[in-house]
Amino acid sequence: MSSLYPLSARTSFSFVLAFVSGLVLLFTAGTPATAQVTAFRQAVAEAAARDEDLAAFYRAREFQGIWSGQSPEDQARRNALLTAFADASNHGLPTARYDPAQVMAQLRAARTPAEQGQMEVELSRLFMQYARDVQTGVLVPREVDNLIKREVPYRSRLETLEGFLAANPAGYLRALPPSSPEYTRLMREKLRLESLVRQGGWGPQVSASALEIGSSGPAVVALRNRLIAMGFLDRTATQTYDATIVAAVQKFQQANGLAVDGEAGPGTMREINTSLNTRLQSIVVAMERERWLNRPLGDRHVWVNLADFSASIVDDGRVTFSTRSVIGAGDRDRQSPEFSDEMEFMVINPSWYVPRSIITKEYLPQLQRNRNSVRHLEITDSRGRTVNRANVDFSRFNARNFPYAMRQPPSQRNALGLVKFMFPNQYNIYLHDTPAKNLFSREVRAYSHGCIRLNDPFDFAYALLAVQESDPVGFFQAQLNTGREARVNLDTPVPVHLVYRTAFTNVTGSLQFRRDVYGRDGRIWNALAREGVVLNALQG
Template identity: 55%
Template sequence: MIPRFVQPSGKTLIKFLSVAWLVLSEAAPVSAQITAFKQAVAEAASENEGVSAFYRDSGYKAIWTGKDAESMERRSALFNALSLADLHGLPQDRYKVEALKAQMADVRSVRDLGQVEAALSQIFVKYARDLQSGFIKPSTIDKDIVRKITRPESNVLLSEFANAKPSAYLRELAPASSQYRALLKEKISLEQLLAAGGWGPSVPVRKMKSGDAGRDVIALRNRLIEMGYLNRTATSQYDSSMQKAVEAFQRSHGLEVDGVAGTGTIKEINKSVADRLKSVIVALERERWLPRERGKRHILVNQTDFSAQIVDEGYVTFQTRSVIGKNMEGRRTPEFSDEMEHMVINPSWYVPRSIITKEYLPKLRANPNAVSHIEITDSRGRRVNRGAVNFSNYSAKTFPFSMRQPPSKRNALGLVKFIFPNKHNIYLHDTPQKHLFAREVRAYSHGCIRLSQPFEFAYALLAHQEENPKDYFHSVLNTGTETKVPLKQKLPVHIIYRTAVVTNTGKAEFRKDIYGRDAKIWDAMRRAGVALSAVQG
């Protein structure tokens, strides 16, 4: 009778399968064992075509359950990696480690051993994919998160792993970006803070400013000290040091920097360590969704920060304020990546069908001369005489005309737009509504991204192909003619949504969840088994 293996623990776990092979080798002829092992692997791996393909191509050679040192090293590396899954904000229970250990302990036949071989491969593939590109499918969270997630094929992962140093390979699965590493460090720091009790008592929600004094100011002082924005002091006055501390907090949380602790600022100051930790864990998952190769030079638009940046070799070389889509159905700016191909100087605005039918048609029914700055054109592009049309005869479905605003300073797109062709019809552009950039929350557009400094943005893009980009830009602008200017080198564009980021100086910054997307992601992560943990320092 083949003996039942006892539940392994510790180092015994990585060695016992070698013992299993020695015991089982006495139970039946080698050829029969091999056949039974292959059949078991084939059956158990059939759930995953990629895993099945790997074993078919390798002749069902064992990579986990062999008695050689390489197999033992792979098992050890995998279980060590799985034990640290929660470090990356992955749900520990997702990988069923205890069930896998129990299955390994229950090996009583070659067939059982083959099933363990396939099970280890399937768990490895799940973990590897999760760590490389996230464990949540973005489109299931919000229809406006339209990222194309590239998930590696199971057979490719297994083949690479089988020919690599196991521990090194598993470590390198996570995104290699400096942002991911910084977020991991911030996660550990916040977990230690959580274990230590956080930032202390919350602050009464009322407006406080320079010259104020009293218990509420002391509460604010203590909170700012615990958060690292203010050096230790015994003052009960809202003095210049406290004002500077409030300004620093406002700056790192995307708030209006005025040094006044208004109710909005106090509410952000009162956000708990747990709340900030959730943002960081969500940011780790979001970082896994992004392309591994961002582009040495790329454009980064963070919706929650209302900013657009040009990044060169990991450093921000240009940044400007932005306006994004209004927080309402059909207007929220989607998240995706693409490539910028050209800019249009002196653009016409071709009004989207949705705006024509939802906003302009009702106005035209009431007054044919409404929105007179917009041309109405027929299917051949000819201008339509408004006085000859009874707009009341048309519905949103039957309206046969297009609408266009010619180039001008009053154009809705301003004087330049930047195009990265995409099915969402999203692009970056100038705007005549400059006053909106002074606001703290800048979500007002129909979905496209408006830039505060579009000319300077254009100069920065053209600098890589024109000797004097500013002069070139204005020479085209001054013609008043709509002109397409191709970029000689296409530029990756990443439109992201990040409520937690870490700057190049290592300082964590946080933003408001303006569309509520991060709350949805956290809820999905929580339901999948991700939990906040307090780590002792």
């Protein structure tokens, strides 16, 4: 990966290596050797005592150091650690937390055995902090947004330190970040855009809020130049919004999840004028999110990118099926959460068992105004028996004491459509069909109560069933044609990942951006900035 590093990073590596290669921590001259060792180990024991994992690690080693000695092994560990620290900014980590110059100054200043013992433990602490940050993220997702229900795969800090001690130091540190192709591509794009910023960025923003095809003038020239700088248009001298600019705008729209019409309307112009800094922030956030998901996704898995309004089936790293989706509306209580689970079965001709929150917030007030409203829904008691609404005084109830449930039987008009895909979870979220097909043609598709609606649910079902049915279409249609509710188990449960990526790449490495419809990535960036994450270059 060294070929990806900008010159400044390579230069800092040389500086670190030159210093560390000659770094030898010596005990204070003139002090008896036994006293030196005793003082050093006592300092290690005292400094490590504040951290349970560090205390266990050094206790098992009888408080001997792993960084502080003159051996080639200790020197190699220092070498590798400071080199990794010099690379921290490329991963979008807090640079001040791992400032090699500051660490080296502390190493120089540690002259007495006690100071050297404290610095020994500090290096181990910094190693464990770096390992966790680069491997599973700087932030705790739920602390940033409680709708990010992501279970981060944290590794044991003690086992990580022990593993490092037993391995090649440089190789071990290089293997800590996510090994996914997406993380590698995002990092490459981060470095590329940072280099572009240093060269002047994308140039001036386009002053017009919208431009019409066929128009000309300074704003069209600014649009042309910005599209060239972004890589969507080959060099041209045109000063008119002609066919070449239309084609470039279409490429830009495709890469930004916009309606691909070639017209530079207000929405397209806002995205074109988005600064490089903002785009870099999105990439850094995407890298943090990739660290939160640093575990095997499954040879076959379902990938739902909420910000992209899409749901895909991925087989061995390749998208084999994809469809548009509708996600939860922007209101806080309707937004779709982020989490991972396993899809176990689908239900063909499903009933819709109305969530309690929808019953009390939406349907109970309607029933209180008119008991014959929402006739498409059955009202049922605690034993599932249908209740005659003519015998119920709905005015007696409120959201807390309403004793009934509601159900919509299978039908073409069912809110879940004709099939739902279940990965049972505490959030009551699943994928399903819908009778509201018109919403899929919209650019921003955030309308549901939180579940994920699919534009092509039958094809999605066929793709899932293809691995266990010789005729998946015939099998599915036979169940559908009965009109009766039918559960179909998946022979092998399929992992489902509900994610939120405003910056991502496709398999060719092409960089894609999407709007931050829930504002989550903005909150994540602000939290990263508070932790000390900064962009390597700042321009518009």
